[in-house]
Amino acid sequence: MNNTPSFQDIIYSLIGAIPKGRVVTYGTLAKMAGYPSYVRQVCQVIRKVPTGSTLPCHRIINGQGKLSVTGEHYIRHKKALMGEGIIFGPNDKIKLKQYLWEGFD
DNA sequence: CACCTGACCATCG
DNA sequence: CCGATGGCCAGGT
Numbered sequence A: 001m002n003n004t005p006s007f008q009d010i011i012y013s014l015i016g017a018i019p020k021g022r023v024v025t026y027g028t029l030a031k032m033a034g035y036p037s038y039v040r041q042v043c044q045v046i047r048k049v050p051t052g053s054t055l056p057c058h059r060i061i062n063g064q065g066k067l068s069v070t071g072e073h074y075i076r077h078k079k080a081l082m083g084e085g086i087i088f089g090p091n092d093k094i095k096l097k098q099y100l101w102e103g104f105d
Numbered sequence B: 001c002a003c004c005t006g007a008c009c010a011t012c013g
Numbered sequence C: 001c002c003g004a005t006g007g008c009c010a011g012g013t
Helices: A007-016 A026-033 A039-048 A072-083
Strands: none
Touching: A007 A026, A007 A039, A026 A039
16 A cells, blocks of 8 residues: 555546646646656656546647647547637637636636 | 657747 | 757656
8 A cells, every 4th residue: 555646646636637628738737746847757647548538638738738649639639628618729729828727716 | 777768848049 | 939959757678
């Protein structure tokens, strides 16, 4: 038994806590987990998450308000986000000022 | 044990 | 605005 939860567990919990119609950046997610510099690890963890997971990994974007994924993932995420009422800009850019979730509702 | 990779971010010119 | 660069850390080979 680990008293100390793994970084991965924290990330998983946070992802499941993202409200609908909101998004988070990798950096924000890392800060919320308590490890602001672990942004690269967040990347590793999320990348490991299977597409069929219950976790809304499609609500995770990069700091530029754009999807950091390519190909099939990009399409899937974009559709999921639009289905939640999130509007994409002319260059498929999301307004972080409006949708970014920093832990408070 | 050393090197490479990764769905990133901030800074600089 | 955009490209290049450095930093960050763990996991895989």
